[in-house]
Amino acid sequence: MKKLILALTASMLLASCSVTVPVNATSNSVGKKIGSSSTTSIFGLFFDGGDASILTAAKQGGISKISTVDFKSTNYLFIIGKFETIVSGE
Template identity: 50%
Template sequence: MASCTSVAPLTATSNNVGAKCGTATETRILGLFPFSGDHGINAAAKNGGIKKISHVDVEEFNILYLIYTKTTTKVYGE
């Protein structure tokens, strides 16, 4: 395939499933050069105003594997 998207679970906690979602994205070219920086859980939680995390998913999108990679961390909570 020329491009594909996959979503995978990263972690889950015992907190209730909240109605907030925060995302943080990093894009890379050739697997080496990051366009924009931080796809950590902290950045995603901060973007969503989340203080109690219920679960975290990670979505990866790539074109020809390493040509272009976009990683998005999605944090859910309240």
């Protein structure tokens, strides 16, 4: 029984969870370019100084006309969180 509890606890700690949600869409045609920007946090308190803004994501993808914006949040070990903004357009 102790091995089962230990195995369940270990699997819960090693699991990650990722959620992607749409933030915005425009009337611009959907282009083939995609850009992203991200930042990482520990315990939701300490950030790595990254920039997860829409403007930075558009610059990374060489996008001047944004068509869609998505936000992706991934958590590892319930401790580390990665936040990413994904932009598509022309």
